[in-house]
Amino acid sequence: MALPKVYFANDHGANELKDVVLAYVKELGYEVEDLGCDGSQSVNYPDYADLMAKKILADKDALGILMCGTGIGISIAANRHKGIRAALCVNEFMAKMTRQHNDANVLVMGGRVVGTDLGKSIAQTFLENDFEGGRHQTRIDMFN
Ligand code: RB5
Numbered sequence: 001m002a003l004p005k006v007y008f009a010n011d012h013g014a015n016e017l018k019d020v021v022l023a024y025v026k027e028l029g030y031e032v033e034d035l036g037c038d039g040s041q042s043v044n045y046p047d048y049a050d051l052m053a054k055k056i057l058a059d060k061d062a063l064g065i066l067m068c069g070t071g072i073g074i075s076i077a078a079n080r081h082k083g084i085r086a087a088l089c090v091n092e093f094m095a096k097m098t099r100q101h102n103d104a105n106v107l108v109m110g111g112r113v114v115g116t117d118l119g120k121s122i123a124q125t126f127l128e129n130d131f132e133g134g135r136h137q138t139r140i141d142m143f144n
Contacts, residue, residue: 005031005062006127007055009048013069014111015039017119021065021109024120030127049077053084056105064106065123071110078106083144090114092125099129101136 006025010018015037026032035051037043045068052064064086068074071088078086086106087098090113098104107126109119131137 003030004127005033005059007033007035007052007062007064008066009035009037009052009064009074010067010111011037011045011048011069011074012039012042013045014067014071014109017109017111017114017116018065018067020116021067021119021123025065025123025127028124028127045074046077049074049086050081052106053078053081057081057083062105063127065126066106066108067111069110069112071108071113075108078108085140089122089126091118092122095122095126096129099126100132103131103136103140 008018008022022032022034052066056062056064066074066078075086075088078084084106085102085104086108087102087104088108089095107123109122
């Protein structure tokens with residue numbers, strides 16, 4: 001199966017983490033697209049959550065990686081979009097489980113929370129796990 005396209009978006013609280021994780025995901029062979037920000041100024045994270053939602057809702061096979069300082073604000077904003085299941089993860093276990101059980105289509109991390117090595121590992125785990133369906137689909141159907 002072809003690898004999904006991976007979109008990235010972040011605010012100024014996660015510039016370094018975004019740069020490192022994006023380069024790593026590209027190295028793993030994924031097509032990536034950076035929706036910004038470019039790191040030059042203070043921005044408003046809801047704008048980047050909205051940009052991400054637009055892309056993911058238009059391409060159901062794609063996955064997204066969103067980041068802000070804590071990861072909290074941008075995940076709250078992203079999850080306001082119907083069809084977006086954005087999961088804030090601080091370890092690989094959460095990344096694995098949210099793909100398998102929640103069919104999360106957007107991984108969220110905090111640039112001021114996780115270091116770059118952990119961020120790379122969380123992103124790889126997220127991308128390499130798949131949704132299990134079955135009873136988990138029933139539950140997702142309840143809020144979709
Ligand atoms: C920006 O300073 C900061 O508030 C933002 O990156 C994020 O942590 C919000 O949840």
